[in-house]
Amino acid sequence: MNRPDIVIVGGGIAGASLGGVLAETARVLILEMEDSAGYHATGRSVAFWEETYGGPVVQPLTTASGALLESPDPDFFDGSFLSPRRTLHIGRAGDEGLRDALLADFAGAVELQPVDPASLVPGLRPDWVLGVLEPSCRDIDVAALHQAYLRRFRKLGGEMRLGARLEHAERQGDGWRIETGDGPIECGLLVNAAGAWADDVAVACGVAPVGITPYRRTVVQLRLEDMPADEMPLVMDMQGGFYFKPEGQGRIWLTPHDEVASPPCDAAPEELAIAQAIDRFQAAVDWRIAAVERKWAGLRSFAPDRVPVYGFEPAVEGFFWFAGQGGFGIQTAPAAALLGASLLTGGAVPQAIASLDIAAYAPERFR
CATH class of the missing domain: 3.50.50.60 (FAD/NAD(P)-binding domain)
Structure with missing residues (x-):
């Protein structure tokens, strides 16, 4: 050209x-x-x-972007880039302020529903008593x-x-x-x-x-011995300590929601972050981990x-x-x-x- x-x-x-x-x-x-x-x-x-x-x-x-991803120009893509997921934001006693801020920040803009988190996540440990459901969340291809x-x-x-x-x-x-x-x-x-x-x-x-600063984010794929259906929501800790979502039957993608400042590079996961992710996951649910199948890291760049x-x-x-x-x-x-x-x-x-x-x-x- x-x-x-x-x-x-x-x-x-x-x-x-x-x-x-x-x-x-x-x-x-x-x-x-x-x-x-x-x-x-x-x-x-x-x-x-x-x-x-x-x-x-x-x-x-x-x-x-939601409508453009859901119903793109058919000359651009035949079908939707989105599929159903939902998000469940969870918290413990003492996180009421975080829950209330979430509801207030997006009032009138995003549908958010206070819920009992245990009703949506079988095996959720009993100290996770606060829940806010975000029904609009979708997976992206x-x-x-x-x-x-x-x-x-x-x-x-x-x-x-x-x-x-x-x-x-x-x-x-x-x-x-x-x-x-x-x-x-x-x-x-x-x-x-x-x-x-x-x-x-x-x-x-x-x-x-x-x-603009790059920050490393670590992700691990776990295979579980006994996980509920793949239709479960993405689960996010209100304190920002982790989130995980099903990725096919019996598997999840999990991150400790880490943000470690990094030079621009081909980012690689660190074992400490993987251990933190697994520890926080096991403190949230009683699902048994069969194997760590994959692990990776990427850079998220913020102004x-x-x-x-x-x-x-x-x-x-x-x-x-x-x-x-x-x-x-x-x-x-x-x-x-x-x-x-x-x-x-x-x-x-x-x-x-x-x-x-x-x-x-x-x-x-x-x-």
Whole structure:
């Protein structure tokens, strides 16, 4: 592609979804430093769509994405990316304040129902007496979503270069000159969708970082001797000590909800985090563990205020932030991509995201 209009750095769910929208009206090139797109955070998701996850500022992005994930354009994907799950938030005596805050923070925005948690989780230990059910929670087919965006991107004429790391970029005339291991690229606009590497990419482009920090999250797959049906809800500790969800009959995905600051890297699980996860799980339910079958870790990248960063860098012309999606980048991808494309092109805001407070995500808040 000779001088694309837009170069997107990063081929995970952020870059793929944005590219899939932008390619309708622009010549777009995605640079992905790995040999396969979505290798890092996108490929390591626990794969759920939950409206309360990420807090009240993120919730409108998640909610707006729900309908787009449930009923996508049939030319984009034949079927839904979502399947039923539900979330059960659980707590012990003394967690009433956390329960009440959850109910208050999302009142009128998300359906939440106080419940007896034992009625929904057979084998729940008796000290877990508080429960709030979030019926809208769904599982996401992350791989299908990511691949569907990439197919759409290519069908519309977009180009992706794998194994292409941005080494340096500088503003020249009315655009950018980007240096990669495969040679230079010139473009009009440069989008930073580099996930854990977002601040590093900014510095390489002569842009001040905004403080996006990667945090490691550990996940383990357990095979259980006797687990209730796969239709059980995702179970979340109100104190943020763990969550787990069924992943096929007799198996669960479990995390200690760890957040350990990390340099951008190919994250690996640590044995201490795995031990903490299992200990907290056994303190919640009496299910017997037959085996630890898999374990992995991924990086979740947050801005200092834990809100995504979408918009043009005010200090450097033609540089666009599309980063800081934390652990909710997949569940917010459809709405975020529409928002990012609207901001990049100056086009009308689509009806699906018309109610979003765009200023809440703007990089100006850090300048």
